[in-house]
Amino acid sequence: MKSNFKQLNLFEAEPTNTSPETIVLPRGYKGLAAFHKYWGKKPIESLAFLIENLTKKGDIVLDPFLGSGLVARETVIRQRLFIGIDINPVAVELSNLLIDLPSPNLLKEAIDKLEISVKSEIYKTYLLEDGKFATHYLWNGNKLNSVWQLSQKRNEGGKRLPTNYDYQLLKQFEEYQPQIPRPIKFFQNSRINTNDSLTLKDLFTGRALHNIDLLLGAIHKQPDTIKSALLLSLTSASGQMSNMVFAITGRGKTKSQPTNKIEVGSWVIGY
Known part of the structure; x- marks a missing residue:
């Protein structure tokens, strides 16, 4: 949960670069596109290029499948009007966030x-009996096979067989x-x-x-x-x-x- 200020800088809104190089080699799941792994996300560079070159300020851009909300963001940043539609309420929330990013x-x-x-x-x-923390519980069907653990020193970790303590913790x-x-x-x-x-x-x-x-x-x-x-x-x-x-x-x-x-x-x- 510890915040990373470099990652939070993603919330500084700037238009996507639409140079020929970025359209041929899009960044993919980077920058704001990596904020939420929305299913079916497409590279935004080519869509931003179309908005930039086929519309002018004040024109209306319609996206009937909002999805990740990136088209909404690129449209509004370029001072176009925008209409977006999606059956998924998460897509609407995500789009609203991207066009009005918090500080x-x-x-x-x-x-x-x-x-x-x-x-x-x-x-x-996730606290284990030895003072370490579990990071993963590996199951095979309904059987707990192993517990992956991490000590308070970040680089120390390992895997071990489950104990009665693990089962009691799960039972709670x-x-x-x-x-x-x-x-x-x-x-x-x-x-x-x-x-x-x-x-x-x-x-x-x-x-x-x-x-x-x-x-x-x-x-x-x-x-x-x-x-x-x-x-x-x-x-x-x-x-x-x-x-x-x-x-x-x-x-x-x-x-x-x-x-x-x-x-x-x-x-x-x-x-």
């Missing part, structure tokens, strides 16, 4: 306050009922492995839901001017707390060569 200083101050108010409570839920949150005020509706989609019988507890452990509630409670105490950015930050990060994170071997993610190293990935972007 990086205010955002940093808010994140620092969140850290003070909830970090220690969240850490307690088994019956936790999330405080999110409305039921979550899912739909049948085999591509992202969803069906209409899923609930929040199929996607998150009780411990994860407990910690998300802690964050939500703290975020809702923040001023409205900063609340949206914090909520969107939480939605972009909460996938890594979900059951959609997976661990596999043999993929060779970093060097494109088969490896026996356990690598972590996630399907959660599909949600």
Whole structure:
């Protein structure tokens, strides 16, 4: 949760560079495009080029599929009028944020306050008997295979077999009922492995839901001017707390060569 001021500088709004070099070699998921991993995001350089060269100030740009909101941002920065449509309310929230970015200083101050108010409570839920913190719990079906841990010295870590302590810690949150005020509706989609019988507890452990509630409670105490950015930050990060994170071997993610190293990935972007 510790804020990184260099990352917060992304919230200084400037038009995307539309030079031929950037259109041929777009930056992809960098800058503000990396803030929220919205499904189906496209390189913005070519779309910004079209806005810049096919419209003039005061013209209306229509985007019937808002998605990541980047077209809205590039349109407004170039002093065009904008109409956006999307069935997903997250897309609308994200677009509204990108056309009215908060001050990086205010955002940093808010994140620092969140850290003070909830970090220690969240850490307690991952505190192991030896004083280290669990970073991952590796499951095979319903069986807990190993616990990945990190010591208070950042570079020290390791993997170990689960103990009775681990099971007792998990059991504390088994019956936790999330405080999110409305039921979550899912739909049948085999591509992202969803069906209409899923609930929040199929996607998150009780411990994860407990910690998300802690964050939500703290975020809702923040001023409205900063609340949206914090909520969107939480939605972009909460996938890594979900059951959609997976661990596999043999993929060779970093060097494109088969490896026996356990690598972590996630399907959660599909949600």
